[in-house]
Amino acid sequence: MTDQQYNFEEKMEELFKQTINNLPAEDVEEINDYITHGECGVAYDHLVSQLFEYDISISSETYELIAEFGKFMGYEESEWGHLKSLIKAP
Numbered sequence: 001m002t003d004q005q006y007n008f009e010e011k012m013e014e015l016f017k018q019t020i021n022n023l024p025a026e027d028v029e030e031i032n033d034y035i036t037h038g039e040c041g042v043a044y045d046h047l048v049s050q051l052f053e054y055d056i057s058i059s060s061e062t063y064e065l066i067a068e069f070g071k072f073m074g075y076e077e078s079e080w081g082h083l084k085s086l087i088k089a090p
Contacts, residue, residue, distance in 0.1 A: 008072060012040040015065050019047065022056045044069050048080055057088040 012035055020028055027050045034043035048066060051058060058066075063083060070080040 008069075009035070009038070009040055011065065011069065012043055015047065015062065015069070016043070018062045018065070019051065019056065019058065022054075023047075023050055024054070041073060044073070048083065051083060051086060056086060058083065058086050060087050060090075063087050 016031060016035060023031070027046070031043045031047055031050075034040070034046065044066075050056075063086075066080050066083060067077070070077070
């Protein structure tokens with residue numbers, strides 16, 4: 001495992017912790033399983049879709065972390081950009 005992969009997994013866990021209290025229990029379990037099995041990309045995709053589907057408010061810091069992941073994975077901004085509408089005012 002490279003340092004870059006390690007940091008990616010660590011940041012995925014941080015993102016998960018920032019959103020865990022707002023997600024339905026079944027999604028929390030599924031995302032946690034993906035992370036546990038080293039499937040951070042799948043966990044990210046599921047997390048992004050569920051945040052949008054359930055219209056869950058996020059902080060600007062959480063949005064920036066989501067964007068960082070998307071860029072790291074080579075996604076177009078259209079994959080996460082729609083979450084900007086979920087940013088809550090401080």
